[in-house]
Amino acid sequence: MDPEDACPRRGLLSRLRVRTWIEPVVASTQVAASLYEAGLLLVVKASFGAGASSNHSASPSPRGALEDEQQRAISNFYIVYNLVVGLTPLLSAYGLGWLSDRYHRKISICVSLLGFLLSRLGLLLKVLLDWPVEVLYGAAALKGLCGGFSAFWSGVMALGSLGSSEGRRSMRLILIDLILGLAGFCGSMASGHLFKQMTGHSGHGLVLTACSVSCATFALFYSLLVLKVPESMADPGKALPAVDTVSGTVGTYCALDPDQLDKQSVVGRPPSPGKARPPRTIIALLFLGAIIYDLAVVGTVDVMPLFMLREPLGWNQVQVGYGMAAGYTIFITSFLGVLVFSRCFQDTTMIMIGMVSFGSGALLLAFVKETYMFYIARAVMLFALIPVTTIRSAMSKLIKGSSYGKVFVILQLSLALTGVVTSTVYNKIYQLTMEKFVGTCFALSSFLSFLAIIPIGIVAYKQASWLQYGDIPETSRC
Secondary structure (H helix, E strand, C coil), X not given: CCHHHHCHXXXXXXXXXXXXXXXXXXXXXXHHHHHHHHHHHHHHHHHHHHHHHHHCCCCCCCHHHHHHHHHHHHHHHHHHHHHHHHHHHHHCHHHHHHHHHHCCXXXXXXXXXXXXXXXXXXHHHHHHHCCCCCHHHHHHHHHHHCCXXXXXXXXXXXXXXXXXXXXXXXXXXXXXXXXXXXXXXHHHHHHHHHHCCCCCCCCCCHHHHHHHHHHHHHHHHHHHHCCCCCCCCCCHHHCCCXXXXXXXXXXXXXXXXXHHHHCCCCCCCCCCCCXXXXXXXXXXXXXXXXXXXXXXXXXXXXXXXXXXXCCCCCCCHHHHHHHHHHHHHHHHHHHHHHHHHCCCCCHHHHHHHHHHHHHXXXXXXCCCCCHHHHHHHHHHCCCCCHHHHHHHHHHHCCECHHHHHHHHHXXXXXXXXXXXXXXXXXXXXXXXXXXXXXXXXHHHHHHHHHHCHHHHHHHHHHHHHHHHHCCCCHHHCC
C-alpha cells in the first residue's frame, strides 16, 4: 500500500511543505535576470556601435579611437542606468518590507517580481520597435519603484530564515544562493547563443529578451498562485530571553555560532553591569563589513562587462555569455565551502576566508592579458559569495523573526545605495584609466576587500574576549 494512501494527511502536508520552497521563484527569476543582463549589454553595445559607425562614416578614425568612444558611451549609459536602478527602490523597498512583516510575507516578493517583468518587457519592446536606449531608463525606474532587487531579496531571505532552524540557517541561505548561481550560470551560458538566433535590424536579441520575459512571467505567477509562507522553525526548547538594549534583537552573541549551544553548557554567573550589550555592536560591525565588501564586489561586477568587450580580451557575444557564466560558478563553490567550513569554523572565520578569496582574485584580474588568465582569476574567487550570505545569516540569529523583513531590507538598501555610488565612481575611474592601466578598478576592489576584513576581525576578537573573560550574561555564554 502506498504510504500516502495509508496516511493521506502526511501526503498533503508533504505537498504543502513543497509549496513553501522559494527555490523555484529564485531560479526562474535569476534565469530571467541573467538573460536580461546579457541582452542589455549586447543591445546597448549594438546601439552605440551603430551610432558610432554612422557618425564616423564620413571621417574614418582609428579602430582604437572608435572602440574607446563606444566604451565611454556604454559606461555613461550604465552610470545613469545604475543610478536609476539603485535610487528608485529607496522610495518603496522599506515600505514593502514593513508591509510584509505586518500583513503578508509575499508582498515584497510579488510586487518586486511585477517590476522585474515590466523591465524585461521594456527591453523586449526596445528590440521589437527599435526604440532609443533611453527608454530603458524608464523600464529601470518601474523596476525600482516596485522595490527592485532590494525588496525581492530581503523577502527571499526572510522566507528562507523563517523556514529553517538557527543551527541550519547558514546552510539554508547559502543553498538559496546556490540555486541562484546555478540558474544564473545556465542563463548566462545560453544568452550568447540565444542572442544570435535572429539577426536583422528588428530581430537582433529578440529570442533572448522573449525568453527573459517568459521566465519573469512564470516567477510572478508561481509566487502569486503556488508559493506558501512557511511556519517559523524556531526551536521552542532554545527560547532565549531578550535584552532591552536594542529593539528587536535577542541578547545572545553565541547565536553567531549556534551549534556550540549543543556542545557546551551554560555557565551560571551573574552578568556584569554595563558590559552585556553585544547585539548592537555586532550588528553595526557586520553592517560595516558587508558594506565595504559590497563596494569591492559591485565595483568589479560593474566594470567587468566593459573589460570583456575591450582589448586585450575583446570577446564576442558567446564569449561574453561564458564570461558571465564563470561568475556564477562561485555560487557552487561558495556553497561547498560553507558545507565544509561550517563544521570546523565560526561564521566570522568563514566571512574572512571569502573576503581573502575575492580580494586575491580581483588582484589577479587587474593584470589579465589572456582569456585563460581571466578564468584563473575567477577561479581564485571561488569563495567570494560566503561573506554577505553568512553576514545575513549571522544577523538573522540576532533579531526576532517579526523584524526580518525590515532589517533585511535596510541592509539591502544600504548595499544598494552604496552600490550606486560605487558604480558611478568605478565607471568614471575606468574611463580615466582604461588607456593607461585597464585593471585599476580591480586593484581598488582588491584593497577594499582586504579592508573589509578589519570590522569582521573585530567581531571575532570581541567574541573571543567575551567568551574568555565572561563579560556577557549567563544566558549569552556558550
